[in-house]
Amino acid sequence: MTTPQHLRTPMRRVRGLGAAHSGTAHFWHQRVTSIAGIPLTIALLVIVVALVGRSHATVVQVLASPLVAIIMLLFVINSAYHMWIGMQEIILDYVHDEKWKLLSLMANTFYVIVTALACCYAILKLSFGV
Amino acid sequence: MAELEAGAARARPVSPHLQIYRPMLTMMMSIVHRITGAALYFGILLLAWWLIAAAAGPNAYANVEWFMGTLIGKLVLFGYTWALLHHMLGGIRHLIWDTLHGLAPPEREWLTLATLIGSITLTLVVWVIGYLSLGGPR
Numbered sequence: 001m002t003t004p005q006h007l008r009t010p011m012r013r014v015r016g017l018g019a020a021h022s023g024t025a026h027f028w029h030q031r032v033t034s035i036a037g038i039p040l041t042i043a044l045l046v047i048v049v050a051l052v053g054r055s056h057a058t059v060v061q062v063l064a065s066p067l068v069a070i071i072m073l074l075f076v077i078n079s080a081y082h083m084w085i086g087m088q089e090i091i092l093d094y095v096h097d098e099k100w101k102l103l104s105l106m107a108n109t110f111y112v113i114v115t116a117l118a119c120c121y122a123i124l125k126l127s128f129g130v
Numbered sequence: 131m132a133e134l135e136a137g138a139a140r141a142r143p144v145s146p147h148l149q150i151y152r153p154m155l156t157m158m159m160s161i162v163h164r165i166t167g168a169a170l171y172f173g174i175l176l177l178a179w180w181l182i183a184a185a186a187g188p189n190a191y192a193n194v195e196w197f198m199g200t201l202i203g204k205l206v207l208f209g210y211t212w213a214l215l216h217h218m219l220g221g222i223r224h225l226i227w228d229t230l231h232g233l234a235p236p237e238r239e240w241l242t243l244a245t246l247i248g249s250i251t252l253t254l255v256v257w258v259i260g261y262l263s264l265g266g267p268r
Binding site for chain 2: 031034035037038041045049050052053056057059060063072076079080083086087090115118119121122123125126
């Protein structure tokens with residue numbers, strides 16, 4: 001048996017590579033959030049269509065009801081994670097300059113957290129009525 | 131080495147890219163899936179604006195209602211509805227493909243056409259229901 005050149009196995013070298021320097025977890029999470037997104041998107045459309053043209057008081061009352069608020073929160077959180085992975089994938093495909101890649105990946109994270117938190121805060125404020 | 135000097139770069143053969151292939155529905159819908167995804171990425175700002183305005187009060191909500199009532203607002207909202215439904219149906223198509231089903235030539239063409247026709251049809255259905263429900267109780 002020949003002496004190995006180094007102690008790392010080929011598997012070790014394969015792991016942790018790719019443009020994002022991580023494995024296939026995001027690929028799988030994108031599928032999980034896409035499946036969750038199907039019923040949540042249908043529910044969102046039903047809620048929004050039901051509220052089109054209604055008075056502000058009615059809209060507040062419906063959005064504050066627990067079932068609707070929980071569905072909205074789930075939609076926002078699920079979409080935010082799905083969006084974050086998706087935009088990261090787009091950035092890694094098209095932005096090759098290390099500096100711009102780093103900055104745009106960071107901007108993606110900030111944008112997703114800010115929009116998701118803003119939506120969640122508004123839903124919770126409607127729910128608790130303060 | 132004169133041909134390697136700056137400004138004397140020769141056009142070298144490169145591997146074929148998109149423009150060399152005949153446009154096909156599957157590749158069109160592939161890029162449309164990414165474009166609709168990116169559009170929805172920014173489109174969630176509409177949802178955020180709507181929710182924040184509803185939480186802020188009647189005046190802020192009236193501003194959203196005014197914008198959504200304008201022609202541009204309606205076009206944006208119509209586009210958002212289509213992008214959402216198209217991305218959802220395209221996603222379902224990708225989930226089917228992930229299971230190694232529907233990849234044969236006739237099936238993949240049929241599936242791709244179905245997502246396009248389905249998204250347009252569903253968008254129209256959602257808007258017709260939306261307009262019909264406008265006459266309901268306030």
